[in-house]
Amino acid sequence: MNAFTPPAGVSASSPGRAASAPLLDVRDLHVRFGAKEVVRGVSFSIAPGEKLALVGESGSGKTITALSLLRLAGNAAITGQAVLRGQRDLLALTEREMRGVRGGEIAMVFQEPMTALNPLMTIGVQIAEILQLKKGLTGAQCAQAAIELLAKTGIPEPARRANSSPHQLSGGQRQRAMIAMALASEPQLLLADEPTTALDVTLRGQILDLLSDLQRANGMAVLLITHDLNLVRRFADRVAVMEQGVLVEQGPVAEVFGAPQHAYTRRLIASQPRRDVAPADSPPGTLPVVHAQDLRVVYPTPLPGIRGWFKKGEFVAVQGATLSLLPGETLGVVGESGSGKSTLAQAILGLLPYGGQLQVGGQAWQQPAMR
Structure with missing residues (x-):
C-alpha cells in the first residue's frame, strides 16, 4: 500500500491541515482484477457538504471506484491514494482500521436494498445493530433511535415498520430504510450507488429530495453514482464523467452539461431520449391495433x-x-x-x-x- 503523502505545500505536522483539506481527496486510483485494469488513474476530490455525481455508462467503473474507496472491491488490486480529511490514506489503513471507517465516517447506500438488507432480521434490529456498534447505545436507546431515523426518512408508522422484515416493505420503503441505516452513524460522506434505479419516477424524486434534505441537515457530503443525467442536473453540485475506467471530465454541473469539453461527455448528453417524436402517420379510417x-x-x-x-x-x-x-x-x-x-x-x-x-x-x- 502507498504511504500517505500530505497535500502540496502542507507539512504532515501542520495543525491547520484538516481544516483546509477536502473531505476526500482521491489521487491516481488504479483498480485491477487479475490482468484487467478497470479503473485507471482516477483523481477527484469532494469538499465537506458537497454533492458530487459520478456518471458514465454501465461498465465505466463508477461502482468499482466507490467500492474501492471502502476496500470492498473483492480481490481487486488497488493502488493510489484516498485521503480522508487530509490525514489518513484509506488505501493504506489496516483492515481493522477500515472497519471503523465503513459505516462510520463513510457510509454507503447500495443499488438494490433486497441484496443488502438481512432478510432474517427486522429493519429496526438492523439499524439498532449499527447504533450499538458505532455509537455504543444501549438496547432501549437503540430501539428509540432506530424509530427516529426511520421517521426522518419519511417512512409512515416508523414504530410499526421497525418491526417489519425487508420483504414486508415496498421498494421505496426499503430504500428509505437503507438510507436510515447509512445515517445511523452520522457519516461525513455518503456513497449512494444508483439509489433510485429500481424505483418508479415519483419515488425517484422523493428519494432524491430526501437525500438533499438530509445532506443539508447533517452537513454531509454525497458521492452519487448514476447514469441518469436528469438526476445529476437536479441533485449534484459537480459532476465527474467516467469512460472505460478513466475520468475524462469533471466540473460544475451547469458548466459540464452546458459546454462539454470531452467527446464522450458530448455523446453521453446527446444519447438522452429525444422528446421531439414524430406522430404516427395513419390514414383516416385505420383500425387500431x-x-x-x-x-x-x-x-x-x-x-x-x-x-x-x-x-x-x-x-x-x-x-x-x-x-x-x-x-x-x-x-x-x-x-x-x-x-x-x-x-x-x-x-x-x-x-x-x-x-x-x-x-x-x-x-x-x-x-x-x-x-
Whole structure:
C-alpha cells in the first residue's frame, strides 16, 4: 500500500491541515482484477457538504471506484491514494482500521436494498445493530433511535415498520430504510450507488429530495453514482464523467452539461431520449391495433375472520381504462408502482380475466380462441 503523502505545500505536522483539506481527496486510483485494469488513474476530490455525481455508462467503473474507496472491491488490486480529511490514506489503513471507517465516517447506500438488507432480521434490529456498534447505545436507546431515523426518512408508522422484515416493505420503503441505516452513524460522506434505479419516477424524486434534505441537515457530503443525467442536473453540485475506467471530465454541473469539453461527455448528453417524436402517420379510417373500452380488472382477496371461509372480497386493480393504439404508434402508460400498468398490459394480452370491451385488429378478443 502507498504511504500517505500530505497535500502540496502542507507539512504532515501542520495543525491547520484538516481544516483546509477536502473531505476526500482521491489521487491516481488504479483498480485491477487479475490482468484487467478497470479503473485507471482516477483523481477527484469532494469538499465537506458537497454533492458530487459520478456518471458514465454501465461498465465505466463508477461502482468499482466507490467500492474501492471502502476496500470492498473483492480481490481487486488497488493502488493510489484516498485521503480522508487530509490525514489518513484509506488505501493504506489496516483492515481493522477500515472497519471503523465503513459505516462510520463513510457510509454507503447500495443499488438494490433486497441484496443488502438481512432478510432474517427486522429493519429496526438492523439499524439498532449499527447504533450499538458505532455509537455504543444501549438496547432501549437503540430501539428509540432506530424509530427516529426511520421517521426522518419519511417512512409512515416508523414504530410499526421497525418491526417489519425487508420483504414486508415496498421498494421505496426499503430504500428509505437503507438510507436510515447509512445515517445511523452520522457519516461525513455518503456513497449512494444508483439509489433510485429500481424505483418508479415519483419515488425517484422523493428519494432524491430526501437525500438533499438530509445532506443539508447533517452537513454531509454525497458521492452519487448514476447514469441518469436528469438526476445529476437536479441533485449534484459537480459532476465527474467516467469512460472505460478513466475520468475524462469533471466540473460544475451547469458548466459540464452546458459546454462539454470531452467527446464522450458530448455523446453521453446527446444519447438522452429525444422528446421531439414524430406522430404516427395513419390514414383516416385505420383500425387500431388495440382498442380497450372501460376495461376493468378485479383480483379476489380474502376477507378477515370466518367470513373469508365463505366469501372473497375484491381488489379493483384497473377501473374504466379506455385506450386505442394505431399501427406504427407508441403509447406510453405511466404511473406509480401499484397503479395498474402491468395489470392492464396482462389483461390486453389475455393473461388476466377482465371486464369491458377489448378489440385486437378490429375484432373482439375471444380469449379461448387466442390461446
